[in-house]
Amino acid sequence: MATMTLLKAINQTLFEQMRKDDNVVLYGEDAGYEGGVFRVTAGLQKEFGKDRVFDTPISEAAIMGSAIGMAAAGLRPITEIQFSGFMFPGYNQIATHMARMHNRSRGKYKMPIVVRMPYGGGVRALEHHSESLETLFAHIPGLKLVIPSTPYDAKGLLTSAIQDDDPVIFMEPKKIYRAFKQEVPEEEYKIPLGKAKVVQKGTDVTVVSWGAMMVETQKAIKALEDENISVELIDLRTISPIDTETIIKSVKKTGRFLVAHEAVKTLGIGAELISRVNEGAFFHLEAMPTRITGHDITVPLPKGERHQTVDATRIAEEIKKLARFE
Amino acid sequence: MILDAYDSLKGEMFGVLDPDGKVVNKDYEPKIDDDTLLKMYKTMVLARIADTKALQYQRQGRMLTFAPVMGQEGAQVGPLAASKQKDWLVQAFREMAALLYKGAPLKQLYLYWYGNEMGSRFDDLNILPVNVPIGSQISHAAGIAYASKLKKRDESVIAFIGDGGTAHGEFHEGLNFAAVYDLPVVTIIQNNQYAISTPRSMASKAKTLAQKAVGYGIPGVQVDGNDPLAMYAATKEALKRAKEGKGPTLIEAVTYRLGPHTTSDDPSIYRSEEEVKEWQAKDPITRFRKYLSNRKLWNKDKEEALQEEYKKFVADTFKEVEKMPLPTADEVFDYTYANMTEELKKQKEAYKKRLNESEGE
Numbered sequence: 001m002a003t004m005t006l007l008k009a010i011n012q013t014l015f016e017q018m019r020k021d022d023n024v025v026l027y028g029e030d031a032g033y034e035g036g037v038f039r040v041t042a043g044l045q046k047e048f049g050k051d052r053v054f055d056t057p058i059s060e061a062a063i064m065g066s067a068i069g070m071a072a073a074g075l076r077p078i079t080e081i082q083f084s085g086f087m088f089p090g091y092n093q094i095a096t097h098m099a100r101m102h103n104r105s106r107g108k109y110k111m112p113i114v115v116r117m118p119y120g121g122g123v124r125a126l127e128h129h130s131e132s133l134e135t136l137f138a139h140i141p142g143l144k145l146v147i148p149s150t151p152y153d154a155k156g157l158l159t160s161a162i163q164d165d166d167p168v169i170f171m172e173p174k175k176i177y178r179a180f181k182q183e184v185p186e187e188e189y190k191i192p193l194g195k196a197k198v199v200q201k202g203t204d205v206t207v208v209s210w211g212a213m214m215v216e217t218q219k220a221i222k223a224l225e226d227e228n229i230s231v232e233l234i235d236l237r238t239i240s241p242i243d244t245e246t247i248i249k250s251v252k253k254t255g256r257f258l259v260a261h262e263a264v265k266t267l268g269i270g271a272e273l274i275s276r277v278n279e280g281a282f283f284h285l286e287a288m289p290t291r292i293t294g295h296d297i298t299v300p301l302p303k304g305e306r307h308q309t310v311d312a313t314r315i316a317e318e319i320k321k322l323a324r325f326e
Numbered sequence: 327m328i329l330d331a332y333d334s335l336k337g338e339m340f341g342v343l344d345p346d347g348k349v350v351n352k353d354y355e356p357k358i359d360d361d362t363l364l365k366m367y368k369t370m371v372l373a374r375i376a377d378t379k380a381l382q383y384q385r386q387g388r389m390l391t392f393a394p395v396m397g398q399e400g401a402q403v404g405p406l407a408a409s410k411q412k413d414w415l416v417q418a419f420r421e422m423a424a425l426l427y428k429g430a431p432l433k434q435l436y437l438y439w440y441g442n443e444m445g446s447r448f449d450d451l452n453i454l455p456v457n458v459p460i461g462s463q464i465s466h467a468a469g470i471a472y473a474s475k476l477k478k479r480d481e482s483v484i485a486f487i488g489d490g491g492t493a494h495g496e497f498h499e500g501l502n503f504a505a506v507y508d509l510p511v512v513t514i515i516q517n518n519q520y521a522i523s524t525p526r527s528m529a530s531k532a533k534t535l536a537q538k539a540v541g542y543g544i545p546g547v548q549v550d551g552n553d554p555l556a557m558y559a560a561t562k563e564a565l566k567r568a569k570e571g572k573g574p575t576l577i578e579a580v581t582y583r584l585g586p587h588t589t590s591d592d593p594s595i596y597r598s599e600e601e602v603k604e605w606q607a608k609d610p611i612t613r614f615r616k617y618l619s620n621r622k623l624w625n626k627d628k629e630e631a632l633q634e635e636y637k638k639f640v641a642d643t644f645k646e647v648e649k650m651p652l653p654t655a656d657e658v659f660d661y662t663y664a665n666m667t668e669e670l671k672k673q674k675e676a677y678k679k680r681l682n683e684s685e686g687e
Contacts, residue, residue: 025476051476057506062465062499069469072454073414075476077469092496096459097466103661104455106447110664141662165664194667241667 001185007177009151009184010040010116013158014078016188018048021076024162027054028063028080028116037082038118038177060090064115068097072109078162084119084171085128091136098167099142113167114158118174119147120212120262122309124302131299132211132263137169138240138272144168144193145240149214151182153237156191164193173212196243198250202232204323206250207315208273209260210236217260219312220319229323239269247273248280255286256322260315265293287325292318328354328560329545329567329575334536339580340560341550345608347616349555356559358407360623365427366407366554367618368632370399370611373423375636376432377585380439383644384589392439397552397584399423400610401516404557405484405577409565414452414474416467416485418460420516420583424486428453432640436647443653443661452481460521461491464500464513471509475571482510482568484561490521492538493529501574505542510568512561513576516551518583523596536578544574551579552610555617582608655681 004012018024026044028036032055035042045053056063060081067077081087087094094115101109121130137145144166148154154172161168199214200221209217214235221231232250236243251257257277259270270291277289292315294308332338342351349355358366377396383389395402402424406415415421415428425435430448438445438456446455454470457463467485474481491497492515504511515535519526532538539546545567549560557579564575582605586593593602618624659674660666666674 054507057499057502059499059503061462061496062468062503065462065465065496065500066469066472066503069416069466069471070473071469072466073470073473073481075473089495089499092459092462093465097457097462101455102664104443104446106443106657107661107664108447108449109454112664144663144667194669241669244669 001183003181003183004151005178005181006148006151006154006173007038007040009155010158010172011042012184013155014041014044015047017159017162018044018052020188023074024076024078025052025070026078026080027056029056029058029082031055031080036080038174040116040172041080060086060088061093064090064093064098067113068093068101068111071111071113072101076112076162078114078116081115081117083129084117084133085131087117087133094137094143094167094169095140099140102166103142110165111167112165114161114170115167116170116172118177119171120173120175121299121305122175122212124305127301130305132261132294134171134239134263135268138269142167143240144238145171146193146238147171147173147211148237149173149176149211149235151184153191153197153235155184156189157193157237159188160190160193163190168193171211175212176215179215191237194238194241194243196237196246197235198232198246199235200231200233202230202254204230204254205256205258205319206232206234206247206254207258207260207319208234208236208247210239211262213260213262213310216310216312217315220315223312223316224319227320229319231319242272242276244276244280247276251277251281252284255284256325257285257289258292258318258322259290260292260310262294262310264296265291266296268293287322290318290322328563329547332547334534334546334548334578335540337533337548339548339550340556341553342555342559343553343613343617345613347613347620349617354559356555356562358558362407363618363623366403367614367624369403369423369427370554370614371632372432372636372640373399373426374611375633376422376436376640379640379644380436381585381589388648390439390441391588391590393420393588394585395420395422397582397605397609398516398518400554400614401514401551401557401579401581402486403427404554405512405514405561408558408561409482409484412452412481413565414454414467414470414481414483416454416463416470416483417456418463418486418488418491419456419458420488421486425453432643433646436644437650440647442650461487461494461496461500463487464497465503467511467513468500468504468509471504471511472507475507475509480569482512482565485511485513487513487515488521489515489517489519489526489529489535490524491515492535501542501576504574505544508571508573511574512564512568513574514561515576515578516581517578518581520583520587520597522587522591534578536576539576542576544576546576546578548578548580551581552608552613554610554614584609
């Protein structure tokens with residue numbers, strides 16, 4: 001078994017799935033010859049040729065729209081949006097067609113499309129390069145939304161996404177593309193979509209997070225080691241559909257719930273999770289369900305970004321408060 | 327070559343028939359067998375009767391909002407007759423004549439406008455469903471064409487859009503995308519002079535819409551869209567290019583929407599009766615009937631018999647649609663995903679339980 005970064009795990013998975021299925025094609029802005037601005041797709045065009053792995057004009061709408069046509073004609077396109085902040089011109093196609101074509105055609109046209117896009121802040125980037133827009137996809141019926149937080153999960157989830165017959169938005173936490181390595185099996189394996197992962201078992205507080213925020217959450221838990229707080233940590237992994245069952249089971253045990261996400265507060269995924277906790281575990285709650293999120297502001301440029309960042313310190317404070325609430 | 331001979335930048339429009347159905351451009355009169363000519367004509371007549379009846383049904387409160395095609399039938403049957411059955415049809419939302427020509431049952435087309443998604447499922451036909459958001463279908467056509475080229479399938483794509491749609495960014499992205507990969511797509515702009523109330527002159531400053539092709543490095547030609555023979559001939563050439571791997575072609579069909587934008591629209595607000603009369607004189611159906619009569623393929627008796635047959639067929643079809651069961655709860659949930667999520671299964675079961683209880687009362 002090789003150890004590799006999250007980025008490398010995605011790259012390896014793309015190779016594996018393209019070798020396995022001739023109907024898989026991959027394309028996006030600079031995704032072909034250069035291998036993408038982050039090199040996630042490096043080497044693919046060389047192995048699979050310019051017809052299956054290709055560069056596109058700067059046309060997010062046409063990238064998404066063409067994927068719909070390809071899927072209708074039997075291909076399984078993997079598309080790349082260079083940064084999630086640039087997805088808006090393509091959002092029309094995603095929301096008005098990709099998510100609906102199967103329903104609209106009453107099952108005739110399946111849409112086995114993966115839309116990959118790096119997301120999230122903390123990388124000292126230009127405007128529109130740091131957003132966390134998961135809510136905008138999770139709110140659309142017909143889409144699935146995945147955000148991995150480890151190299152191992154990235155491979156298993158991406159494999160499932162590529163083999164899924166529904167459109168899957170695959171948001172990649174670019175801040176941790178190369179942050180750490182993990183052992184990743186060389187053979188194919190799948191992690192089912194819609195299943196959260198209990199990363200650490202505990203009895204006092206349930207903490208849910210995903211993507212790059214998992215790193216901060218784990219740091220926070222580590223910082224609390226001497227505080228005698230037993231945290232159950234859940235990596236949501238699939239944002240849509242949400243694995244309500246795993247969360248409710250945990251909250252019934254702990255009675256305390258915290259969700260931490262990068263995205264802005266209002267109508268964020270945190271709001272949805274808290275609703276579900278209220279619906280499913282209300283009589284088990286010992287403290288009010290809590291969220292830590294970005295503020296409802298535009299992501300600041302790098303010099304001011306620290307004001308928006310949800311970090312381990314903030315998460316640790318909240319966990320402590322929740323655990324001690326009586 | 328029509329695509330070379332007619333310069334859209336100079337405003338040259340290609341046509342074969344005059345408004346009286348006489349061939350005025352002998353060099354380019356396409357050689358079409360009699361059966362195909364008759365199929366083209368009959369399809370136009372069926373579409374016209376289905377439109378007229380649907381307007382009546384709508385006014386009687388039996389039909390929902392729909393977008394009549396009347397006036398544009400020639401711009402649709404010409405291209406469809408020039409294409410192969412396995413070529414794809416990517417529609418906007420006013421393509422009833424094209425759909426009927428392709429073999430889509432009228433019952434299904436009515437069912438769609440009657441408010442039931444089952445009307446969009448064309449099992450054995452290469453047709454995409456009605457595309458409501460203006461302009462966004464061109465990149466779907468490009469994607470289908472990409473798949474066809476990659477898999478060497480010899481399937482081309484005919485995509486329809488309106489004059490209003492050419493103002494949309496999606497038109498540009500889709501056409502450009504098709505052009506840079508030399509994809510087998512024929513994009514047909516049905517310039518019916520209006521985007522709801524907004525005239526063609528507000529869609530673009532360009533003298534013709536066909537000339538937009540220049541910017542994409544592809545051929546473009548303006549065609550008399552009320553001349554089915556001209557539309558056939560131009561599309562035939564464009565499909566030949568597509569098949570030979572030479573890439574997309576843009577055809578502007580100059581036509582006119584004789585009816586309202588949809589049944590919710592009142593065109594008398596924005597256009598004069600004189601203008602409508604002017605275009606009625608150029609009606610593609612009348613013109614084509616005269617052409618067929620001149621060729622001894624059609625006569626008054628045949629016309630009367632056809633009118634009678636289709637009127638009955640259309641009325642019977644609509645009655646069948648009215649008798650069809652309403653979509654069930656299962657139907658509206660089950661197609662959201664190819665594989666329904668656990669979450670949605672729960673929502674569906676909870677809803678069905680409530681539904682059964684309330685219906686049991």
